[in-house]
Amino acid sequence: MTRSSAARASCAETIAIGSELLVGGRSDSNSLFITDALAAIGIEVRFKTIVGDDESDIADVLTTACRRAGIVIMTGGLGPTVDDRTREAVASVTGFRLARRKEAFDGMTARLAQWGRVPTRGQLRQALIPSRATIVHNPVGSAPGFALTWQNAQVIALPGVPSEMQAMMQQSVIPFLADYLERAKQGRSYPITRMIFHTWGLPESDVDAKLQGLIRKQTPVALGLLASPTGVLVSLTTKAHRMISEAVLQSLVDGVHTRLREWIYAEGHDSMEEIVGRLLLEQNRTIAVAESCTGGLIGHRLTLVPGSSAYVDRGAICYSNQAKIDMLGVPASLIAQYGAVSREVALAMATGMRERAGTSVALSVTGIAGPGGATDTKPVGLVYIGLDGGPGETQTKECRFHGDRSVIKQRAAQAALDLLRRWLIERGNG
Amino acid sequence: MTRSSAARASCAETIAIGSELLVGGRSDSNSLFITDALAAIGIEVRFKTIVGDDESDIADVLTTACRRAGIVIMTGGLGPTVDDRTREAVASVTGFRLARRKEAFDGMTARLAQWGRVPTRGQLRQALIPSRATIVHNPVGSAPGFALTWQNAQVIALPGVPSEMQAMMQQSVIPFLADYLERAKQGRSYPITRMIFHTWGLPESDVDAKLQGLIRKQTPVALGLLASPTGVLVSLTTKAHRMISEAVLQSLVDGVHTRLREWIYAEGHDSMEEIVGRLLLEQNRTIAVAESCTGGLIGHRLTLVPGSSAYVDRGAICYSNQAKIDMLGVPASLIAQYGAVSREVALAMATGMRERAGTSVALSVTGIAGPGGATDTKPVGLVYIGLDGGPGETQTKECRFHGDRSVIKQRAAQAALDLLRRWLIERGNG
Numbered sequence: 001m002t003r004s005s006a007a008r009a010s011c012a013e014t015i016a017i018g019s020e021l022l023v024g025g026r027s028d029s030n031s032l033f034i035t036d037a038l039a040a041i042g043i044e045v046r047f048k049t050i051v052g053d054d055e056s057d058i059a060d061v062l063t064t065a066c067r068r069a070g071i072v073i074m075t076g077g078l079g080p081t082v083d084d085r086t087r088e089a090v091a092s093v094t095g096f097r098l099a100r101r102k103e104a105f106d107g108m109t110a111r112l113a114q115w116g117r118v119p120t121r122g123q124l125r126q127a128l129i130p131s132r133a134t135i136v137h138n139p140v141g142s143a144p145g146f147a148l149t150w151q152n153a154q155v156i157a158l159p160g161v162p163s164e165m166q167a168m169m170q171q172s173v174i175p176f177l178a179d180y181l182e183r184a185k186q187g188r189s190y191p192i193t194r195m196i197f198h199t200w201g202l203p204e205s206d207v208d209a210k211l212q213g214l215i216r217k218q219t220p221v222a223l224g225l226l227a228s229p230t231g232v233l234v235s236l237t238t239k240a241h242r243m244i245s246e247a248v249l250q251s252l253v254d255g256v257h258t259r260l261r262e263w264i265y266a267e268g269h270d271s272m273e274e275i276v277g278r279l280l281l282e283q284n285r286t287i288a289v290a291e292s293c294t295g296g297l298i299g300h301r302l303t304l305v306p307g308s309s310a311y312v313d314r315g316a317i318c319y320s321n322q323a324k325i326d327m328l329g330v331p332a333s334l335i336a337q338y339g340a341v342s343r344e345v346a347l348a349m350a351t352g353m354r355e356r357a358g359t360s361v362a363l364s365v366t367g368i369a370g371p372g373g374a375t376d377t378k379p380v381g382l383v384y385i386g387l388d389g390g391p392g393e394t395q396t397k398e399c400r401f402h403g404d405r406s407v408i409k410q411r412a413a414q415a416a417l418d419l420l421r422r423w424l425i426e427r428g429n430g
Numbered sequence: 431m432t433r434s435s436a437a438r439a440s441c442a443e444t445i446a447i448g449s450e451l452l453v454g455g456r457s458d459s460n461s462l463f464i465t466d467a468l469a470a471i472g473i474e475v476r477f478k479t480i481v482g483d484d485e486s487d488i489a490d491v492l493t494t495a496c497r498r499a500g501i502v503i504m505t506g507g508l509g510p511t512v513d514d515r516t517r518e519a520v521a522s523v524t525g526f527r528l529a530r531r532k533e534a535f536d537g538m539t540a541r542l543a544q545w546g547r548v549p550t551r552g553q554l555r556q557a558l559i560p561s562r563a564t565i566v567h568n569p570v571g572s573a574p575g576f577a578l579t580w581q582n583a584q585v586i587a588l589p590g591v592p593s594e595m596q597a598m599m600q601q602s603v604i605p606f607l608a609d610y611l612e613r614a615k616q617g618r619s620y621p622i623t624r625m626i627f628h629t630w631g632l633p634e635s636d637v638d639a640k641l642q643g644l645i646r647k648q649t650p651v652a653l654g655l656l657a658s659p660t661g662v663l664v665s666l667t668t669k670a671h672r673m674i675s676e677a678v679l680q681s682l683v684d685g686v687h688t689r690l691r692e693w694i695y696a697e698g699h700d701s702m703e704e705i706v707g708r709l710l711l712e713q714n715r716t717i718a719v720a721e722s723c724t725g726g727l728i729g730h731r732l733t734l735v736p737g738s739s740a741y742v743d744r745g746a747i748c749y750s751n752q753a754k755i756d757m758l759g760v761p762a763s764l765i766a767q768y769g770a771v772s773r774e775v776a777l778a779m780a781t782g783m784r785e786r787a788g789t790s791v792a793l794s795v796t797g798i799a800g801p802g803g804a805t806d807t808k809p810v811g812l813v814y815i816g817l818d819g820g821p822g823e824t825q826t827k828e829c830r831f832h833g834d835r836s837v838i839k840q841r842a843a844q845a846a847l848d849l850l851r852r853w854l855i856e857r858g859n860g
Binding site: 032036052060319323370406 | 449450452453482498667744745752
């Protein structure tokens with residue numbers, strides 16, 4: 001379990017501190033930001049730990065982290081309350097005693113003065129810094145961070161507030177660590193490249209099967225798969241300690257494209273709604289949506305994109321049958337004949353929406369999100385999607401999804417947006 | 431850093447295994463499920479670790495966990511691929527050699543046969559179980575889990591697939607651990623109670639200030655605060671090792687209610703949309719929404735609740751000015767005079783929606799979600815909410831939010847639903 005010193009120097013552990021993190025339902029987004037930022041300078045996060053506000057637990061975790069990682073980034077526990085124990089834990093582990101540092105005190109009082117405040121007694125604790133530590137300036141908030149070397153590990157403590165942590169990482173920590181790696185010269189380290197491909201429409205096991213044999217055993221690239229209600233994310237990640245040529249990397253990217261071309265809808269940080277939005281803008285088209293079971297989710301996603309008011313005109317959330325009749329002109333007889341959840345009604349919704357809105361295209365969804373509402377012939381998860389892009393330009397699609405109500409809504413919205421995306425690409429090429 | 435054996439026995443660590451978990455953007459929802467399930471039988475999760483697929487890293491993490499926690503729950507790395515290294519890591523740490531276990535093999539082949547499949551070579555690896563380990567039956571998938579005792583720690587390895595892990599926790603692990611705690615008799619342990627209060631409308635620092643002094647130093651209850659775009663969550667959590675009387679606990683709950691009565695909109699696992707839905711059902715009212723800047727988010731949230739078709743009739747996503755005119759009958763002159771983002775237009779949207787839908791009440795939102803669209807007098811984050819509950823029953827509210835586009839949409843939707851909630855409560859009492 002020993003690691004070579006070269007490998008350890010560029011191996012990192014994140015420690016998130018706070019009892020709420022142990023029990024709360026949020027993702028630890030701080031550690032993801034840190035992972036990305038470190039990867040860019042060739043540092044791999046290999047361990048992530050979450051611990052509560054207990055001082056001895058924090059000390060235990062810090063001791064372990066310094067043993068196995070050369071770089072340890074702690075977030076949280078630097079605030080003004082008695083629950084904030086990171087300073088004390090670091091002091092107890094390292095033996096570097098806490099003392100009020102003038103530089104930290106002056107910075108904090110200056111910051112608070114800008115807001116018309118004086119430091120509270122708790123905030124004075126924020127100026128306590130372990131001896132031998134360097135202060136990490138906080139350009140956003142009042143709590144300074146600090147950095148120190150202990151047992152040959154670089155230990156950096158930052159506040160848990162995302163905006164403060166991010167600013168301090170970018171302004172101070174990343175330049176410092178890049179310089180440290182340079183000075184350490186413990187073996188060459190390369191930026192970690194991570195390429196992401198978002199797929200929709202293929203189960204994870206099929207994605208896995210299609211990618212079998214893509215990466216040769218000797219190639220220092222890791223393949224990752226992550227399934228969610230909106231599809232399977234595929235990633236290629238290079239290693240910090242192995243050089244990989246652009247040509248080899250490009251051949252892997254080409255391989256993913258070839259094997260999954262049909263199902264990749266976006267790459268990198270792009271989302272389905274951004275891709276669709278870009279296509280609409282490029283083609284100078286406008287859109288309206290008509291949503292039954294998705295209840296507004298498609299409209300919400302389309303309008304998450306900044307500037308979407310350039311192409312999103314309107315939407316109808318037509319939950320009741322009467323709403324489908326009133327808002328979209330769906331004939332009552334059509335609903336009576338085929339049922340509200342049918343290919344026919346989906347198409348009539350799209351056509352009614354497009355004609356009323358006067359947009360280039362309209363997208364519709366009707367389905368059974370469950371848990372109630374199923375019949376003998378129409379199970380929970382049955383969804384119809386309609387698209388009307390003008391005369392002779394209509395499409396419908398039947399889908400059968402599994403999962404709870406929320407998952408079915410998410411899958412239905414994703415399937416509808418993907419149908420629109422494919423239609424736009426075809427029209428763009430035509 | 432030693433812990434008494436009594437405390438260690440009921441102290442747990444979760445280990446999530448998988449390289450995707452280190453770099454992916456998802457929350458580790460498995461660990462939250464495990465935390466809740468263990469809390470109910472008096473076991474406190476004090477450490478959470480995430481580690482990649484590297485066998486020696488997993489072994490390192492497991493060794494550390496067994497030193498500091500009496501109960502270690504590992505998830506992931508039990509699948510059929512060569513990247514699944516949990517079995518090997520456990521064997522290397524404990525010295526319990528892996529061997530194919532007939533019980534595991536038979537269970538797996540029977541499961542696969544149900545699906546009309548035979549085990550692949552990789553799946554055969556899933557029947558490898560460390561000697562001295564007990565098999566944990568998987569009622570949902572093909573990979574069995576296992577439990578063993580090492581260095582006086584209970585080590586349990588489960589698949590990372592949430593549905594499989596959850597079923598195995600409920601059917602096998604929780605009964606086993608409850609029995610183990612009983613047998614261990616290492617000091618009394620009490621179920622951990624966690625009470626949650628959801629607040630909206632008060633900044634975190636004000637919530638904190640209002641709760642100052644609520645919990646006396648000697649009372650074994652932890653107070654937690656967690657801020658998000660939809661408000662501040664307040665929690666009271668009891669300790670496994672300290673008995674607390676019902677009366678004391680109730681007095682704390684009463685204290686939270688008294689101090690935050692104005693701002694608590696839900697408790698426990700309830701959401702804003704569930705509370706609003708329940709009020710609408712109780713009062714036999716129906717609702718329609720008219721959304722501009724929220725783009726469908728309010729409709730999506732209302733329709734996330736099972737059975738919401740009983741009270742949600744429809745919604746209009748009226749993004750363009752023309753849509754506000756067409757769909758809701760907002761006078762063009764009103765938009766020209768006051769602007770689309772104004773108190774007057776918000777009210778006209780709500781009234782137009784209610785009259786067209788024929789619902790008991792309609793809720794509307796118009797605002798500037800940013801980053802574009804601001805003017806000298808109307809900044810990003812300015813939002814107007816309208817409510818029309820019939821003649822003489824109209825309300826409007828002006829809000830100014832900070833944050834990015836997504837945060838402003840979330841806050842605007844939450845504020846609108848909270849206005850509706852308050853109105854319904856007033857009407858229900860009237």
